[in-house]
Amino acid sequence: MISFQTAPDRYRHWRLRTEGEIGFLTMDVREDQPLAPEYRLKLNSYDLGVDIELADAVERLRFERPEVKAVVIASGKNNVFCAGANIPMLSTSSHRFKVNFCKFTNETRLAIEDAGSSSGQHYIAACNGATAGGGYELALACDEIILVDDGSSAVSLPETPLLGVLPGTGGLTRLVDKRKVRRDRADVFCTLAEGMKGRRALEWGLVDRLAPRSKFDEFVLERAREWSAREAEPRPAGIVLGPVEPEIAGDEVRFRHVRIVLDRGLRAATLVVAGPAGPQPEDGEAVRAAGSDFWPLRAFRELDRALLHLRFNEPEIGLIVLKTEGELEAVRRMDALLVRLQSDRFVREVRLLMKRVLKRLDQTARSLIALVEPGSCFAGSLLELVLAADRSYMLDDDGVQVAVGAANAGILPMGNGLSRLQSRFLAEPDRVETILQHEAPFSARDAEKAGLITFALDEIDYEDDVRVAIEERASLSPDALTGMEASLRFAGPETLETKIFGRLTAWQNWIFTRPNAVGSKGALTLYGSPERPAFDWNRT
């Protein structure tokens, strides 16, 4: 079972240290510590284990080291920054693992960009040597790329020429959409196995700065200081992120506020989020004192882990039934606190984490059905679960209610830049405001009428209808559902982020199934062997 719990003192592949406002995140992958025994992590190449540590470091820097304004991602190896995702790992992995691995690494790179744009914690890639494939894609996710100018070190995306696949972590999209590299130049670059170095890499916009090897570290530090100097906002002290580890007993996975109950026969999981219970902090000081036990932080970190657990450890569970338990008003009070204290940096970080976790939910390739039942607390930030679901059923009975709140008004945007309410009502944008002004909770009938839920059902129908819906859903082709959900969930505008998960990921998935890549004579399969790939030349 893959665990996502780690901490800097347990990292095997990264070193994290800070000096005042500058953080140093050094990649020094241990070749002999892969996640699976089939491969070795040569040349600072990475596997999921390496990336879990990176994701942890990125999250901790925001919560534990908010004083850090610039983070240097550097390499602990000589002459190589990072060789990208480990190829033998990719060629020995199942299709569904490869796809989920790429999705997770993509989410981590988006978190790096979010740290810069939302929290003024800017990443700088210090490319001290070969920066290839996923290594260059990691650099592309940083706010600045500095390449050593030594006549040999190059940035490259050799996936297409060498492996017959695409750069799987947003590289193509970031080249032309983020860095706006001219498309014909991007075409040349992406087919050139050896990549580009020095002045040409700079001219073509592939890197931001060059520095000679003799002055490289000094130059990088100077740039980090400049990024840091741009951030004037005072930074309070951080909090410590406690571990989030579930108890697993049979088919139950229990966190403090979140639990999963698996029904393997139905290939479905019920995921229950418990709302805030008992007294909660009411001001910044109390929130900070609660630290990583503060309900929204703890509950959404647990939700995050629960989603990753299902993605990686339960591949056959095709459907997630989303439930909540608690009091509507308790959730709304908590959301109101998050909005009231939004100038508090810690509170803002909590809100931004909630945003990222909900995006992870949107991108989870499982059918999502929300059930609104007695005792549930789908209000505000937890109502987002209903809005993120592919559909929802609500029992029409006394006391079963949902409610909107401050958290639904745009502070938890989707990857397309809209709130989930805005995405839901593209046809009737005015309805969003009307709903937001509806302070009273909605009964099932009212919620159905307002368009907040899909179906309100009375006691006679509810149980049967829901059971049939779940059984029917669980019987459909998992692949068709993945493609269907990816198409229906993201109507409206497209952004760099949705393009990476939509256009690019879908093409990559396709290529990852093709004999030209993964067949016995495919380029990915034969990489590193003396044999040349044999392609089916039909263009599709």
Next chain:
Amino acid sequence: MISFQTAPDRYRHWRLRTEGEIGFLTMDVREDQPLAPEYRLKLNSYDLGVDIELADAVERLRFERPEVKAVVIASGKNNVFCAGANIPMLSTSSHRFKVNFCKFTNETRLAIEDAGSSSGQHYIAACNGATAGGGYELALACDEIILVDDGSSAVSLPETPLLGVLPGTGGLTRLVDKRKVRRDRADVFCTLAEGMKGRRALEWGLVDRLAPRSKFDEFVLERAREWSAREAEPRPAGIVLGPVEPEIAGDEVRFRHVRIVLDRGLRAATLVVAGPAGPQPEDGEAVRAAGSDFWPLRAFRELDRALLHLRFNEPEIGLIVLKTEGELEAVRRMDALLVRLQSDRFVREVRLLMKRVLKRLDQTARSLIALVEPGSCFAGSLLELVLAADRSYMLDDDGVQVAVGAANAGILPMGNGLSRLQSRFLAEPDRVETILQHEAPFSARDAEKAGLITFALDEIDYEDDVRVAIEERASLSPDALTGMEASLRFAGPETLETKIFGRLTAWQNWIFTRPNAVGSKGALTLYGSPERPAFDWNRT
């Protein structure tokens, strides 16, 4: 070999007639006239042969019947509008054929929408019975969908529940992005094999109007008259579109202005477009007299056919080398005429056809390399070929020039809504205006400096460098190239159109390769047999 030449008197599956301002395009598919002998076209289901006739009719209506302001797409069968793409055809076709078939049908449906939005020729789907799968997707491409309200006729997208694939012709995107159907309702609809009928289909926004069977034809006619009444602009008489048939001799395919020379060893085609030569019309009357022999109309229709020929009949040709021959100034004069006469409806139709053909080029899944050599005429509308290419090489020699013109300033937009110059210079939008104001032709060095071409090469390097580039390109994985090009060609904004070809098509391609759809126990393979599909339940 598949031919794309047809005409109304040769249609086997459609009837086209007009009554004043109303056109009637009636689908009456002949079960016993499929394009391949492996299947029969039951229940108004379609194959490529049926869609080639539809595409022809849509194009002819614009040129030959400009007086038509509303076109009713109806069915010649009782109780069935259209059952969609023929399933046995899909399950017996190669992957690359399926993908190219879907691409062509998508282009035709976009042409239907373009007729309404650009030329005020509005399509109405008269759904007199079962409207399933691709049948409903055809309706979705119309400006209005009228469904018979008879208690049984439904619209449906049963692909996911019945076949384990996606609606392949834009259905998912049009539901949530064009019609803005709420995503949870779209989810319910797309998993419901029997679809939705009557009042609920209307309430959910799946159709625009209902009419009882007894008054159906009358109601449809009334709606057509209303659409027609909205278009006040006077409509001149049409012209006749003459046949565009190539001579094929060995590895050469020759049209009047366009020719293809295949190099099967290299898996490359050289596609040469000849610019206007000799005296050309100079006013609206002369243009109209030239009719379908008018150079831009004839040349771009030929280019269109050449691209379709390569897509369907030459699947192993992975690379298209784009060349032109003629005089720069002759092309610029022609473009200037198109702009000067843009209020002339026929001239505007010619320009809109050029736009669609260039979009077909953008969407052609072959590597495109433009070569600018002595005697070429890459100016204005033909310069768009250089801008559409994945990269370009220009010989640095006296007299070898390219030139911008009126046609580069936005009258031939890409699917993303931008001109090819705007898409090229996303990083430096100001450069577009500077280039457009550059009246003099560009030498190779100047063109390289301006960013119009990728590489200017002198005589010593040109031949070798180009040869190596072509050989290298031709050696790469065709699948990886398709995905890479689809990602790099469409930077910037996404539209309904780019989403259909990017996000949706890529997911569909992926699903079309998966054993859950096309394996021996896959849902598409087993459709119609008593055996149930056996799915690999891993979610990806």
